Amino acid sequence: MPTRVLVPSGVLGLGFDRAALARGVAAKPDIIAIDGGSTDSGPFSLGAGVSKYSRAATKSEWRQLMQARAEAGVPLVIGTAGTCGTDATVDWMAEITRELAKELGQNVKIAKLYSSQRRETVAQALSDGRVTPLTPAPEIDAGRVLEMTNIVALAGAEQVQAALATGADIVICGRTTDTATIAALPLARGDHAGGAWHGAKIAECGALCSTNPTSGVILVDFDERGFTVEPLAEGACCTPHSVSAHMLYENSDPFVLYEPGGRLDVRGAHYRALDERRVRVEGSEWIPGPYTVKLEGARVAGYQTTIMAVLRNAHYVAHAREWMEKLTAFLQGEIASRMGLAAGGYHLDFRLIGLDSALGALENRQGSPVEVGVLGIVTAPTQETAAEIGKLINPFVLHYPLTEDEELPTFAFPYSPATTDRGALYEFALNHVLALAEPMEAFRLEVEEVGHAEFV
Amino acid sequence: MPSLSERVLKVRSKNAGPFWVTIDIFCGSKAAYDEVSAKLSSARVAELYDAPLQTLKRFDIPELNVVKFSLPRPVVQGGREDRDMHGAGWAVLLEEAELA
Numbered sequence: 001m002p003t004r005v006l007v008p009s010g011v012l013g014l015g016f017d018r019a020a021l022a023r024g025v026a027a028k029p030d031i032i033a034i035d036g037g038s039t040d041s042g043p044f045s046l047g048a049g050v051s052k053y054s055r056a057a058t059k060s061e062w063r064q065l066m067q068a069r070a071e072a073g074v075p076l077v078i079g080t081a082g083t084c085g086t087d088a089t090v091d092w093m094a095e096i097t098r099e100l101a102k103e104l105g106q107n108v109k110i111a112k113l114y115s116s117q118r119r120e121t122v123a124q125a126l127s128d129g130r131v132t133p134l135t136p137a138p139e140i141d142a143g144r145v146l147e148m149t150n151i152v153a154l155a156g157a158e159q160v161q162a163a164l165a166t167g168a169d170i171v172i173c174g175r176t177t178d179t180a181t182i183a184a185l186p187l188a189r190g191d192h193a194g195g196a197w198h199g200a201k202i203a204e205c206g207a208l209c210s211t212n213p214t215s216g217v218i219l220v221d222f223d224e225r226g227f228t229v230e231p232l233a234e235g236a237c238c239t240p241h242s243v244s245a246h247m248l249y250e251n252s253d254p255f256v257l258y259e260p261g262g263r264l265d266v267r268g269a270h271y272r273a274l275d276e277r278r279v280r281v282e283g284s285e286w287i288p289g290p291y292t293v294k295l296e297g298a299r300v301a302g303y304q305t306t307i308m309a310v311l312r313n314a315h316y317v318a319h320a321r322e323w324m325e326k327l328t329a330f331l332q333g334e335i336a337s338r339m340g341l342a343a344g345g346y347h348l349d350f351r352l353i354g355l356d357s358a359l360g361a362l363e364n365r366q367g368s369p370v371e372v373g374v375l376g377i378v379t380a381p382t383q384e385t386a387a388e389i390g391k392l393i394n395p396f397v398l399h400y401p402l403t404e405d406e407e408l409p410t411f412a413f414p415y416s417p418a419t420t421d422r423g424a425l426y427e428f429a430l431n432h433v434l435a436l437a438e439p440m441e442a443f444r445l446e447v448e449e450v451g452h453a454e455f456v
Numbered sequence: 457m458p459s460l461s462e463r464v465l466k467v468r469s470k471n472a473g474p475f476w477v478t479i480d481i482f483c484g485s486k487a488a489y490d491e492v493s494a495k496l497s498s499a500r501v502a503e504l505y506d507a508p509l510q511t512l513k514r515f516d517i518p519e520l521n522v523v524k525f526s527l528p529r530p531v532v533q534g535g536r537e538d539r540d541m542h543g544a545g546w547a548v549l550l551e552e553a554e555l556a
Contacts (some may be wrong), residue, residue: 040471044534241520247523250470253515254517347536358540359540359548360508362505364504364549426534431474431475
């Protein structure tokens with residue numbers, strides 16, 4: 001059965017074209033699907049279990065989507081709620097949804113798909129041989145798994161279908177693959193499997209597959225042979241080039257995409273312009289495989305304090321690297337003698353902004369900067385230790401001289417206090433897949449009804 | 457010798473998940489694609505990124521006039537040693553590389 005999926009944007013929190021969304025609702029979609037996150041912003045969100053986007057931005061956009069859902073009378077699904085898709089961020093999104101239901105006077109049935117994994121369960125699966133590394137994967141053992149702050153499994157189409165089968169008006173998913181929320185309904189209705197996954201991949205970043213990437217709203221029609229994609233913003237067009245080129249984006253392999261239960265192969269896909277804004281795609285293939293889900297996990301890799309100074313004096317700018325190397329050696333001695341900390345007990349790193357702070361050892365150009373920013377990053381086993389090292393090095397970062405026989409220099413500190421405690425440094429600690437006996441084995445579903453119409 | 461950026465439309469790099477970075481060279485024309493595809497060796501790219509050649513994936517895609525490389529990130533995204541969380545800055549190494 002043909003299925004029309006409305007995708008308001010690539011992620012909730014980045015904004016979308018309201019007029020285009022209204023056109024999408026008028027086009028009578030069968031479902032509205034949006035992504036709520038990814039690993040793109042780094043390990044902090046998963047490590048801490050919090051959203052990267054502000055609550056205010058999330059709520060204002062979700063309000064518009066809940067209104068669009070009520071008008072369209074179809075399910076609204078969000079994947080990877082709250083950036084990382086932990087249970088905590090699913091609950092955060094559900095709380096926002098309850099508030100909005102009350103404010104909008106809506107009666108809604110909410111299904112929550114939880115993706116967080118118990119550490120002990122993952123450690124057991126590891127010892128049972130059900131956890132397999134991808135390339136490249138961090139080294140793990142049971143102890144490492146048990147120290148992770150959050151572990152999520154990436155749900156696929158089957159888990160989203162189970163949530164939709166509850167009859168929910170709104171489905172709030174924990175971690176899902178980027179494509180699962182879009183592919184779920186077309187697959188459930190028997191549309192072409194290769195087309196469902198391929199169309200979902202094309203639409204998952206919203207209008208990024210069009211000539212107007214920031215306009216957000218995309219409509220995808222799935223059927224028994226493939227899919228048709230159309231951007232809804234005024235003046236935005238999908239072309240065979242813009243659509244096929246989107247398979248390059250953030251994919252290490254532009255032709256093969258692994259999903260729970262198989263892989264998508266688009267090498268046989270052909271892209272055809274239906275008119276100046278719509279593209280038809282057929283020929284993509286879905287190849288079923290073992291039912292595995294990807295795992296993501298994060299752990300605390302220390303605590304950080306930073307300090308920032310700017311060198312503007314021409315002599316210091318010209319000798320910035322020599323200065324930084326001497327300073328580092330001097331500070332290691334001070335930290336050892338005053339705090340009793342050997343160099344292995346903490347990590348002190350100065351990045352020279354203006355020389356090579358972005359590329360490090362890969363930098364192959366030299367210039368003559370007007371000034372050099374000195375970003376000092378201290379990483380230590382506790383925040384107290386990192387902060388203490390920050391305070392200890394502060395006066396030297398401000399005044400350290402290149403030579404002994406000169407008047408003490410003073411560099412520019414941009415603010416007071418000069419040090420900033422950054423809290424925990426999280427790192428991604430899993431790039432593995434977990435084999436499941438059946439798709440819901442690693443996921444939980446809860447349904448609640450929120451009724452506030454009587455208060456309106 | 458011209459740099460790659462003088463020959464092509466755009467070079468883009470971005471993480472492909474926390475463990476990979478992918479670099480897309482949009483050549484913009486068949487002539488530029490043919491030149492880049494022929495002259496830019498995988499060994500040269502591996503050297504620019506200090507990556508073992510055998511870990512480098514290469515895709516020459518004439519339909520799009522694109523040459524694409526993917527490699528494991530030298531440090532995992534967001535780790536203590538990471539300097540570019542999104543990996544977007546790595547594109548400049550290819551932009552500025554000379555097309556021998």
